[in-house]
Amino acid sequence: MKLLKDRILAEGQALSDSVLKVDVFLNHQVDPDLMQAIGEDFCEHFKDHGITRVLTIESSGIAPAVYAAQALKVPMVILKKQTSKILNGQVFQTNITSFTKGTSYELTLSKDYINKDDKVLIIDDFLANGEAATGAARLVQMAGATVEGIGILIEKSFQNGRTRLEHAGYHVYSQARVSRLGEGIIEFIDDED
């Protein structure tokens, strides 16, 4: 997606060979019009997949996901990060370990907001090693529902997330695929736009 890549080049900061900071329009300050364009781009890509629900992980995925859900005319569901297991049987939970941050949490989805007939689009801001997206997909499978696709804003293509998700059979669409990062260096995989 050219619009997003242009913004990353103009305002993103490559802090190292693995860290890309986009706090200025996505992760801390958020540009609503860009989020809408991103949401509409996900809709365009997935509009023929019969999506019934958009799932995202709190909190940086929420803004782009809500516009994607709106464009697709379906509800969004926010997967919650809980520090502890909920044992009341009303939720699906799966453990996620963030290697980047060295933290661990229980990704949580209420049984009320998914059912076995759902065709789910999972949206997240970053794809690195695929831990969060894989966990979200596990929750969908626990519900007996179908993951129709995984939509990512920024993919770190030099990490193994995409390979891992595709190997598990998921359709992955990333709007910006970063092939290389370094101090002051941001390069993309040269794809269709």
Place this chain on the structure above:
Amino acid sequence: MKLLKDRILAEGQALSDSVLKVDVFLNHQVDPDLMQAIGEDFCEHFKDHGITRVLTIESSGIAPAVYAAQALKVPMVILKKQTSKILNGQVFQTNITSFTKGTSYELTLSKDYINKDDKVLIIDDFLANGEAATGAARLVQMAGATVEGIGILIEKSFQNGRTRLEHAGYHVYSQARVSRLGEGIIEFIDDED
């Protein structure tokens, strides 16, 4: 705001005399069209205040706040909940204690995304005792900027949040003011709509 009150009556669950669960359209599953209507209602209310930035607290405030920011044609900034103090001098931080949840966190705002000329609209999903909104307002003041208003989706008017914020001089606009909760009971303050 009639649309929101109607949804609360139709789909909200009063679990006790203080807990109102609106997971079905706001806190877990999110209705994008409702969020847009809510954002536009905040815009309508605050459009003559010269707002330059909308601030919200992760994560349930993000969806309504991004639509409010879009309608006001300004950026949204997400205040982050950190578990620990950041000591690099690049952020404003203030401690928030949630009496409801018995937890404490550092509400964090990068100095890059606020300046002293900003006229800020703070948006949050719930107002109970006003602890989170008061903390957000403290961050704005640390930056030397101005809190032009505080926009709340659901106010628990039987708690002291509004009094506390108004006493501190803030303009508070709540879309739904709940006067009484009980098992199966949801009542509103009878205001203009």
